[in-house]
Every structure is written in structure tokens, then in C-alpha cells.
Amino acid sequence: MSRIGKLPIPLPAGVQVSVADDNTVTVKGPKGTLTQAVDRDISVALEGSDVVVSRPTEQKRHKAMHGLYRSLINNMITGVNTGFEHKLELVGVGYKATLTGSALELSLGYSHNVFLALPKEVSATAVTEKGKNPIVTLTSIDKQLIGQVAAKIRSLRKVEPYKGKGVRFVGEVVRRKAGKTAAKK
Numbered sequence: 001m002s003r004i005g006k007l008p009i010p011l012p013a014g015v016q017v018s019v020a021d022d023n024t025v026t027v028k029g030p031k032g033t034l035t036q037a038v039d040r041d042i043s044v045a046l047e048g049s050d051v052v053v054s055r056p057t058e059q060k061r062h063k064a065m066h067g068l069y070r071s072l073i074n075n076m077i078t079g080v081n082t083g084f085e086h087k088l089e090l091v092g093v094g095y096k097a098t099l100t101g102s103a104l105e106l107s108l109g110y111s112h113n114v115f116l117a118l119p120k121e122v123s124a125t126a127v128t129e130k131g132k133n134p135i136v137t138l139t140s141i142d143k144q145l146i147g148q149v150a151a152k153i154r155s156l157r158k159v160e161p162y163k164g165k166g167v168r169f170v171g172e173v174v175r176r177k178a179g180k181t182a183a184k185k
Helices: 060-081 143-156
Strands: 016-019 024-029 032-037 043-047 050-054 084-091 096-100 103-107 114-117 123-127 135-140 166-169
Touching: 016 043, 024 060, 032 060, 050 060, 060 143, 084 143, 096 123, 103 143, 114 143, 135 143, 143 166
Parallel strands: none
Antiparallel strands: 016 024, 024 032, 043 050, 084 135, 084 166, 096 103, 103 114, 123 135
């Protein structure tokens, strides 16, 4: 049984949800509009100020999609109401980030700078303070898209375990290794 799927989704003030005949859910809020196509077996209904997702049978497929679509709709409601934010930290000597238009220019220790075109739904800011690592902040209403962009930026220079250099999330704990000199004693 899907414990997540059974929970009703409360609607905050200022957020509107509509379900079309082709089972497409549209969520409008102060930050924007998102749409999601829902499988035809799963039904989405508005009950008062809550959104309720239900399934027709107890099949494994229906149970899996029940929780999935409930989570997707909940993420859409959260996104149009408050939005999502990811902060990435560039750890390394000479690592820099600058934003020009909708392109993010990253200097990550390669022979050339890396240019990354950001989708129009994702906005970014790059802050570099003296004596601190550069921080890239991504904001969007779409949780999946912002996670995908953050993972792409992180994959450009993965954190290595010996010195801890690379692109990481702010607050992420990197497991460090001792190296060759630890064995000589």
C-alpha cells in the first residue's frame, strides 16, 4: 500500500489546481504555472482545499504510480508557491563562476572555461567573496529541472576524495581518504 499516495495534498492560499479531461494537472501560483500529464489509471480530484490522488486497484503498477504522481503534484504545488533552490560550492584554487546572460561560465581547472547554457526556467546567481569559495545559487519552480541542472554542473568536476576539490553542494560532507603518505610509518 502506498502510504505517500494516500495523503491528501493541502493547497496553500493563492495556488489553483485544475484537472483536464485528458488527466493533465495544471497548477497555477504566484511564481508561475506547471503542468503534468497523469497516467489514465490514476485519478486526481479536488476535495475542498485538498488534492486527492487515488488508484483503481491494488496492482503493483498502480501502487507505484499512486505514490509517484502524488509526489509530483506535491512538488508542483510547492514549486509554484515557494520555489526550489540549490547552492553549489566550487572548491579549488582558481575555480571561478561568472554569469553572462543565460550562460554560466565555469573555470574548473581545465585548459578552457566550461560554458553551460541554462534553461529559461532556471535562474542562477554566482557570488565570489574574498577568501571564500565561489557559490552558484540555482532557483526554479520545477524541482526535477533544477535537480538535473545542479547534477550537470556537479558532474563537470566531481569532488575528489584526497584534497576535496571539485563542485559540491553547500553543506555536503565529503569522505576523505588518507593518501599514500599515511602508509609510511
